[in-house]
Amino acid sequence: MNCxxxxxxxxxxxxxxxxxxxxxxxxxxxxxxxxxxxxxxIICSIPSSNNCKGEPLVxxxxxxxxxxxxxxxxxxxxxxxxxxxxxxxxxxxxFSLQNNVLNHRDIFCISFSNQDSIYFMLNIYSDSSxxxxxxxxxTESSIVKIVDDGLYFILFFLFTFHFILLYFTLLFFLxxxxxxxxxxxxxxxxxxxxxx
Numbered sequence: 001m002n003c004x005x006x007x008x009x010x011x012x013x014x015x016x017x018x019x020x021x022x023x024x025x026x027x028x029x030x031x032x033x034x035x036x037x038x039x040x041x042i043i044c045s046i047p048s049s050n051n052c053k054g055e056p057l058v059x060x061x062x063x064x065x066x067x068x069x070x071x072x073x074x075x076x077x078x079x080x081x082x083x084x085x086x087x088x089x090x091x092x093x094x095f096s097l098q099n100n101v102l103n104h105r106d107i108f109c110i111s112f113s114n115q116d117s118i119y120f121m122l123n124i125y126s127d128s129s130x131x132x133x134x135x136x137x138x139t140e141s142s143i144v145k146i147v148d149d150g151l152y153f154i155l156f157f158l159f160t161f162h163f164i165l166l167y168f169t170l171l172f173f174l175x176x177x178x179x180x181x182x183x184x185x186x187x188x189x190x191x192x193x194x195x196x
Contacts, residue, residue: 006090010034012125017041017061024063024085033066033085034108036125040079069097069110082108082123102139106132 009030013019017039027033038060045054060070066085073079082105086095093112098120102109108123126132 006031008032008034010036010123012036013038015039020061024061024066028065031087031090032121034123035060035083035085036123037081038070038083040073067091067095069095069108071097071099071103071105071108078105080105080108081125081127082106084108084110084121084123086110102135104132104135107135 007030009023009027009032011019011023011034013023013035014037020035020038023033023035040058040060042056043059043062044057046057048055058073060068060083062068063085065088067088069084069086070082071080093114095110095112098109098111101111101120102122106125106127110121110123111118112121113119124132
C-alpha cells in the first residue's frame with residue numbers, strides 16, 4: 001500500500017461514546033480516524049487485591065479492527081483531547097507515537113514509514129483558550145530542527161476548531177513552517193466542526 005491511498009476521517013464527538021462507537025462501526029473505508037474530545041469513561045473493572053469488585057479501567061472506546069493511539073492521561077483532568085484509531089490492515093506502515101516531537105494533550109503526532117521515508121500526521125484540537133496554537137508557536141524551533149535533520153514530512157491536518165480565525169492562522173503557520181523548510185510536501189486538511 002502506498003501512503004497516497006490512505007484515507008482519513010476526522011470528527012469532534014464532544015465526549016459522546018455513542019458517536020465514537022457509530023463511527024468505528026460504520027466508517028470502514030477510512031484507514032485512519034482522528035477523534036477530538038473523545039469520551040474517557042470506565043471500560044470495565046479489572047481484578048484487584050485491594051477491592052473485591054475490581055479497580056475501574058478508564059479509557060476510550062475500543063474496536064477489534066482498530067489500533068488506538070493516545071497519550072496516557074496523568075489524571076482525569078488532564079486526559080488527552082485527541083485520539084487516533086488506525087485500521088489493523090495498515091499497521092505494516094509501522095505507526096509510532098511521537099511524544100518527543102509534540103507532547104500536548106490537544107495535539108497528537110504519529111509517524112509512519114513508507115518507501116524509506118518517514119511521515120508525520122497531526123491530530124489537533126483547539127478550544128476557546130487556543131492552547132494548541134500557543135503550544136505549536138512555542139515549539140516551532142524544535143520542529144524546525146527535526147526538519148533540518150533530514151526527515152521527510154507529508155502532513156495530513158485534520159482539525160476541529162471553534163474559531164475560523166484560529167483555523168486559518170494555524171493552517172498558514174504550518175504551511176509556511178514545513179513547506180518553506182523542505183520545499184516539498186503534501187497537505188490535506190479537513191475541518192469537521194467549525195463554529196463562530
